[in-house]
Amino acid sequence: MTRSFRKIFPLALTGICLLFALSATANAQIYLDINEPQMRRIPLAIPDFVVEATQPSAPAAARQGDQLLREFLAFTGFFNILPPQGYLTDLGRGVTEREIRFSDWTAIGAELLISGRLVDRGGRLSFELRLFDTFANTVIAGRAYTAHPDQVRDVIRRFSAEVIYRLTGTRGVFETQIAFVSTGPGNKEIFFCEFDGNAPSQFTRDSIIALSPAWSSDGRHLAYTAYKDGGPQLYVRDISTRTAWNIAHGSLNITPAWRPGAFEMAATLSLDNNQDIYTLTGNGKIIKRLTKAWDIDVSPAWSPDGKRMAFVSERSGGTHIFVMNADGEQATRLTFSGRENTEPAWSPNGRYIAYTSRVAGRNEIFVMNADGSRPRQLTGGGGDNESASWSPDSTLIAFSSTREGVSRIFVMNANGTAPRRLLVLPGQQSQPAWSPYLAQ
Amino acid sequence: MAGSPNFMTGSIPLSGPDRMALFMVGLSVLFHLLFAGLMLGFSKLETPRIRPPEIIDISLVSFPGPAGPSAIAGPGPAPVQTKTAPAKPEIRPEPVAPAPAPAPAPAAPEKIGSPSQGQEPVKTSLKQKSLDREKILQSAVSRIEQSVEQGRPQSVTRAIDALRGKDLAPPQPSGQASGSGGAGPSGVAVGSGGGWASPALLNFWSPLMVDHVNRHWAYHEFLVGASANERAEVVIKIRKDGTILEHWFMSRSGNERFDQSVERAIQKMNPVPPLPPGYPVEQQEIILNFRPPKS
Incomplete structure (x- = not known):
């Protein structure tokens, strides 16, 4: 037994090695890291709505509805709306999960599908809209809206908000507005438009220079700076009644910023010939002086919890972004690159601070983590890009840019991709301010 | 005769100042009506849109749980779907280590502790390529395993198992x-x-x-x-x-x-x-x- 073992041992050892090698190759699991998805938007199919309503206005309402739905959801930057001409089928078989053949939609790569049908209901149109997960063959959201044909935009806005809510837990940007400054009337006045630039309207008609619009966190008041009687004063205007009152302390009152969840604001005042940041009530009563440096301190921007504040200061040489507690204590410098960093805007989710930085003679928008780490440039390619303002869900940034020659309002994804012009109006537009949610 | 009554018509002739006063009154009424009309028009301009009836909003879907942040996929308690391999456990159980004395394969009575115990089809193909050599090797392996089973360090066991592809831990x-x-x-x-x-x-x-x-x-x-x-x-x-x-x-x-x-x-x-x-x-x-x- 021992002898035979000795004879066979060298051969066995060689064989074992060979066997192990072959076996290892044959059975080894190949291990691959996957961390660079090339589809950064979710493929979504929105076929034309099915018209079963008999009202003469139904076909036009359906066309308007499916087109608006594609535009609204594409605006979010979340979705890749697959072009309808590439669809293998339409919704002729039906619009419910039992009637839809999901393989027709997974075959073209659609991960989500929205079906729409218009039917008569009590003399009005009823829009039946459903969102499906095509791979799970399940319905994610479904609503029926009974409305008049001239309410198609409202219907689609509501359903778009429902889609985003079902997917993310937030309402998206569909029930928001953007305030901005326009020179269209001949002087700088404040205008409003819907989230996508639709329906612009003039808000102030003071025939004076109006700047720096700032929404209160409940969306009921707008503060802004107006040059009246020579020097800049703060104005607060009730948006629904349009009644206004001014706040004037000293020779300069600028850059208002409402404290989240309170009828208070921070602003830059110059009571002793030095520009410092103060907190005030919404009626203008000074609460506290927050900065006391001999240099300029301006442009306060609250953190979403109202406990901290970013601001611009020249206290360290150059113009840089700092943060401090809401009581003015523990000021910390955040930016260290460049010599001119201004206009901080704290993201509503609290994670980032966007700001404007001077780069190679041009203003560019940057974003950094709220602790000052990882600053990265979001804009480039031409013109001055400045005055960043976050959407309330922190996914989009509005800004003004001169990339087309005159200053216009643009919107980009929060990572700097897909910048698109919001609207074209006479004159120049600047200083956008994205509202909070304004749902009824 | 101005100012004297006209008995034929029953009307009282008006004097020049009276006519002027009447004209002014009429002009005033006309002006006020015009003003009121303009004001009414302006007020309509201020509210250009007649508020349409409310949109009736009905849910077509009832979700089993509360309307959580995500119905498609959320951190909530929604059940995890398994589409392609419903019978598979979520975490695949590790292959069982070879038994000390497994049953011999029918074709090779001496094949104790054969690598094919893992029932991997790939090994079947390997057998076809090196059948004679494998018999010898398997025999040797079984003997070695029997002789050194008790004293073999666990690390060696694991290494051999790993080389057999039976317990191949993924890299870092x-x-x-x-x-x-x-x-x-x-x-x-x-x-x-x-x-x-x-x-x-x-x-x-x-x-x-x-x-x-x-x-x-x-x-x-x-x-x-x-x-x-x-x-x-x-x-x-x-x-x-x-x-x-x-x-x-x-x-x-x-x-x-x-x-x-x-x-x-x-x-x-x-x-x-x-x-x-x-x-x-x-x-x-x-x-x-x-x-x-x-x-």
């Missing part, structure tokens, strides 16, 4: 190659100790495969909401021609949105690039380690 999450099987580009690792005759071809295939998976993975950081340290490991079993036979989650990320994006990617990417020509097995298991991209 960093994606570095852990064996000599050859590593492709960054993030590509081929499991331990590969001795295949053409590892270069596998190194060429691996980035193709990684690119293929990445191209089918739709990921939006806000919709998925994954944190940087989340990851999901999916095992796919493919044929040589690239057809995915089955797949299952070896480990989930804990973020259902993330896992569902992975699930959709797997379903969309079938078939994957075929294995290199001459690849020695008919089926291959691949572990895909999905991690959120760097933002």
